[in-house]
Amino acid sequence: MLTRRVVVCLDVQGGRVVKGTGFVNLRDVGDPVELATRYEQEGADEIVFLDISASAEDRGTLLDVARRTAERLFIPLTIGGGIRSADDVGNALRAGADKVSINSASVRRPAVLTEAAERFGTQCVVASIDARREGAGWRVHVRGGRERTELDVVEWAVECVRRGAGEVLLTSIDRDGARTGYDVELTRAVSDAVDVPVVASGGAGTAQHVCAVFERGGADAALLAGILHDGVTTVHAVKQAMRDARLRVRST
Amino acid sequence: MRAVIFDYGAGNLHSLAKALEGDGVSVEVEADPRRAVEGDVLVLPGVGAFGAAVARLAEGRDAMRDAILGGLPTIGICLGMQLLFDASDEGPGAGLGVIPGRVTRLVAERVPQIGWNDLRLVENEPLFVQAPLPIAYYANSFVCRPDDERTVIAWSSHEDDRFPAAVRFGRTIGVQFHPEKSSTAGVRFLHAFLRESAGTGAIR
Numbered sequence: 001m002l003t004r005r006v007v008v009c010l011d012v013q014g015g016r017v018v019k020g021t022g023f024v025n026l027r028d029v030g031d032p033v034e035l036a037t038r039y040e041q042e043g044a045d046e047i048v049f050l051d052i053s054a055s056a057e058d059r060g061t062l063l064d065v066a067r068r069t070a071e072r073l074f075i076p077l078t079i080g081g082g083i084r085s086a087d088d089v090g091n092a093l094r095a096g097a098d099k100v101s102i103n104s105a106s107v108r109r110p111a112v113l114t115e116a117a118e119r120f121g122t123q124c125v126v127a128s129i130d131a132r133r134e135g136a137g138w139r140v141h142v143r144g145g146r147e148r149t150e151l152d153v154v155e156w157a158v159e160c161v162r163r164g165a166g167e168v169l170l171t172s173i174d175r176d177g178a179r180t181g182y183d184v185e186l187t188r189a190v191s192d193a194v195d196v197p198v199v200a201s202g203g204a205g206t207a208q209h210v211c212a213v214f215e216r217g218g219a220d221a222a223l224l225a226g227i228l229h230d231g232v233t234t235v236h237a238v239k240q241a242m243r244d245a246r247l248r249v250r251s252t
Numbered sequence: 253m254r255a256v257i258f259d260y261g262a263g264n265l266h267s268l269a270k271a272l273e274g275d276g277v278s279v280e281v282e283a284d285p286r287r288a289v290e291g292d293v294l295v296l297p298g299v300g301a302f303g304a305a306v307a308r309l310a311e312g313r314d315a316m317r318d319a320i321l322g323g324l325p326t327i328g329i330c331l332g333m334q335l336l337f338d339a340s341d342e343g344p345g346a347g348l349g350v351i352p353g354r355v356t357r358l359v360a361e362r363v364p365q366i367g368w369n370d371l372r373l374v375e376n377e378p379l380f381v382q383a384p385l386p387i388a389y390y391a392n393s394f395v396c397r398p399d400d401e402r403t404v405i406a407w408s409s410h411e412d413d414r415f416p417a418a419v420r421f422g423r424t425i426g427v428q429f430h431p432e433k434s435s436t437a438g439v440r441f442l443h444a445f446l447r448e449s450a451g452t453g454a455i456r
Binding site for chain 1: 391430432433434435436
């Protein structure tokens with residue numbers, strides 16, 4: 001049986017890992033290759049590089065980073081941010097990504113999911129969805145959460161899978177960076193509605209939050225960033241808490 | 253020793269090439285299926301879809317099949333393992349037909365299977381004696397169903413569907429998981445395969 005995955009996300013800009021809140025106050029926290037391989041050693045099950053660059057020039061740098069990373073990282077690597085077409089997916093895969101996440105581009109033109117899946121297989125196509133609570137449900141947002149759409153999150157997730165996504169990366173904008181816990185209800189609603197793995201993102205403050213989104217949210221994987229980079233907790237400690245909660249984890 | 257990766261389309265070959273590299277092993281990537289069999293070891297990587305891959309293989313299929321059946325040590329990874337079989341429900345075309353059997357879709361609620369899954373290793377398999385691999389990374393919707401289960405050297409289960417994690421046919425190995433993505437233990441497994449292929453490890 002599959003284990004529950006702990007996925008570590010690194011924000012990359014101009015070839016460096018950066019950290020900040022809401023795209024402001026960014027500061028350099030290190031080399032992506034070094035950080036990714038360090039997290040592999042600590043027991044991370046997967047790494048995500050999220051390209052937060054504004055310019056196309058910086059995007060080229062990320063492919064170079066992916067290439068250098070793939071030579072030293074021996075766990076799966078997902079690349080996201082600024083992917084617009086099946087050609088972009090192909091370039092990221094050739095550079096060294098194992099999976100590619102598509103966000104705003106799939107809302108603008110959903111066929112991009114199908115095109116990528118037909119060429120490279122559904123297992124490497126990740127639908128990245130940014131959700132904000134609205135009334136009794138959640139609304140899809142794009143452009144880094146800045147632009148609201150009319151799409152209902154659960155319906156959109158089902159549509160993405162129907163069109164070829166093999167995994168859903170589900171981020172709660174409300175919880176992102178707040179460290180008050182994942183949006184368990186959101187994760188549960190989506191994971192019940194789709195038949196592909198769901199990666200929960202946004203809100204992790206403690207190892208217990210991670211356990212909760214697995215136990216009650218039905219997530220297959222949990223994405224962690226800030227609390228690891230800031231040293232609030234470690235991958236090892238998170239996995240120990242999961243083990244204590246009788247969740248299946250990969251031991252290292 | 254020359255390990256040749258047959259490149260039948262897009263995909264991440266960097267990690268695989270780096271994972272194979274080591275003492276006395278040089279790695280080449282070759283898109284021509286007839287030239288891909290000219291190394292000491294053939295590697296069939298795991299990217300893309302069955303139909304597209306066999307189309308790229310077609311012109312060199314017989315040469316590759318003959319080379320493998322003639323004793324060329326070969327490792328097929330994920331889709332590369334599936335290519336060793338006769339045919340697949342994923343797409344049209346003939347596989348290499350080295351191992352009798354068919355590739356079918358996983359019977360499970362959540363497909364594709366993405367993540368780390370346990371292996372139940374068959375006892376005394378020399379590769380796993382040298383490089384035990386209790387858990388490995390998978391990203392697949394389809395699995396191999398060999399006619400003869402004695403070819404299976406490790407099993408995994410996704411939900412209630414038990415499927416071959418690894419098969420052996422002489423010096424040919426097929427693995428449904430990605431050893432190059434299964435961290436240190438996965439890389440060690442690849443090196444054990446290379447040592448066996450070089451004749452410096454145990455060969456059954």
